[in-house]
Amino acid sequence: xxxxxxxxxxxxxxxxxxxxxxxxxxxxxxxxxxxxxxxxxxxxxxxxxxxxxxxxxxxxxxxxxxxxxxxxxxxxxxxxxxxxxxxxxxxxxxxxxxxxxxxxxxxxxxxxxxxxxx
Amino acid sequence: xxxxxxxxxxxxxxxxxxxxxxxxxxxxxxxxxxxxxxxxxxxxxxxxxxxxxxxxxxxxxxxxxxxxxxxxxxxxxxxxxxxxxxxxxxxxxxxxxxxxxxxxxxxxxxxxxxxxx
Numbered sequence: 464x465x466x467x468x469x470x471x472x473x474x475x476x477x478x479x480x481x482x483x484x485x486x487x488x489x490x491x492x493x494x495x496x497x498x499x500x501x502x503x504x505x506x507x508x509x510x511x512x513x514x515x516x517x518x519x520x521x522x523x524x525x526x527x528x529x530x531x532x533x534x535x536x537x538x539x540x541x542x543x544x545x546x547x548x549x550x551x552x553x554x555x556x557x558x559x560x561x562x563x564x565x566x567x568x569x570x571x572x573x574x575x576x577x578x579x580x581x
Numbered sequence: 582x583x584x585x586x587x588x589x590x591x592x593x594x595x596x597x598x599x600x601x602x603x604x605x606x607x608x609x610x611x612x613x614x615x616x617x618x619x620x621x622x623x624x625x626x627x628x629x630x631x632x633x634x635x636x637x638x639x640x641x642x643x644x645x646x647x648x649x650x651x652x653x654x655x656x657x658x659x660x661x662x663x664x665x666x667x668x669x670x671x672x673x674x675x676x677x678x679x680x681x682x683x684x685x686x687x688x689x690x691x692x693x694x695x696x697x698x
Contacts, residue, residue, distance in 0.1 A: 496686070505585075505672050505688035506626070519685045551624055557684070568614050568633070568676070570686065572626035 465490065467556050467573035475579045476544050484539040484576045488556030495537040496570065497529060498553040506553055512537050544580045551575045584608065585673050585689030592694050594663045601648070602658040602692045604673030615656040616674040616686065617647065619667075626672070632656060663696045670694075 468487045476482050488495050494513045498506035508521035512531035526542045535556075541548055555570040586605045594600035606615065617629040632640045632647045640647045648657040660667055673689040 505690050508685050508687065511685065521685065553626060568631050569628050571628070574625045
C-alpha cells in the first residue's frame with residue numbers, strides 16, 4: 464500500500480515564475496492538505512481539499528491556489544514566485560473514517576517537495 | 582497570538598533515558614485534539630500520537646506517551662528509553678472543533694532532540 468507521494472522532489476524556479484506541485488494521497492484517503500515549511504520552522508497550513516473543493520484555508524495570498532481531482536490527487540499552484548516562497552511543501556492526506564470505523568484524526572504526510580526560488 | 586508554544590528549541594538526552602518535550606496550547610473551543618509529529622533530517626513528517634480533548638486517559642503509543650493536563654493547557658510528549666534514532670525535530674500540533682471532513686492543523690515551532698550515546 465503506497466503512502467502519500469509527491470512530485471517533484473526538488474524544484475528550482477526564478478522569481479516571477481509559476482510552479483505546480485503534485486500530491487497523490489494514501490489509498491482510501493479523500494482529504495488532502497498542503498503545508499509550507501520554511502527552514503527551521505514548523506509547517507504552516509495553506510489549504511485543505513475535500514470532495515474537489517477547498518474547505519479550509521490558512522493565511523496565504525491568492526497566489527497560492529489548488530485543485531483536487533476525482534481520484535483525490537491534488538495540485539498546489541503558486542504564481543508570481545517570490546524569494547520567500549522557498550520552502551519545503553508538504554502534502555498530507557487523511558480519511559474521515561478509519562479502517563476500524565471510528566473517526567480518524569491522523570494525517571499521513573508525504574516526503575515533501577523542496578522549492579528553491581532564485 | 583501563538584496557538585502552540587514549544588519553549589525548548591533544543592534538547593539533549595542520554596541514550597536509554599526518558600525525556601519530556603513541552604507543549605502548551607491556546608484554544609477556546611471545547612472540542613480539540615493535540616498531535617505530536619517527528620521529523621527526521623530526511624524531512625518526512627511522522628505521526629506519533631494523538632490526544633482528544635474529551636479523552637479520559639492519556640494517550641500512549643509504544644515508547645511515546647502524552648501527558649495531557651487540560652486545565653493547564655499542556656500536552657507534553659514523554660519518550661521513554663531514548664534511542665539514537667529518536668534524534669529529530671518534534672512538533673506539537675492542534676486541531677480545533679468537532680471532527681468533520683476537513684481540519685486545519687496548526688503546528689508549533691518544534692523542538693530539536695539529540696540523543697547522546
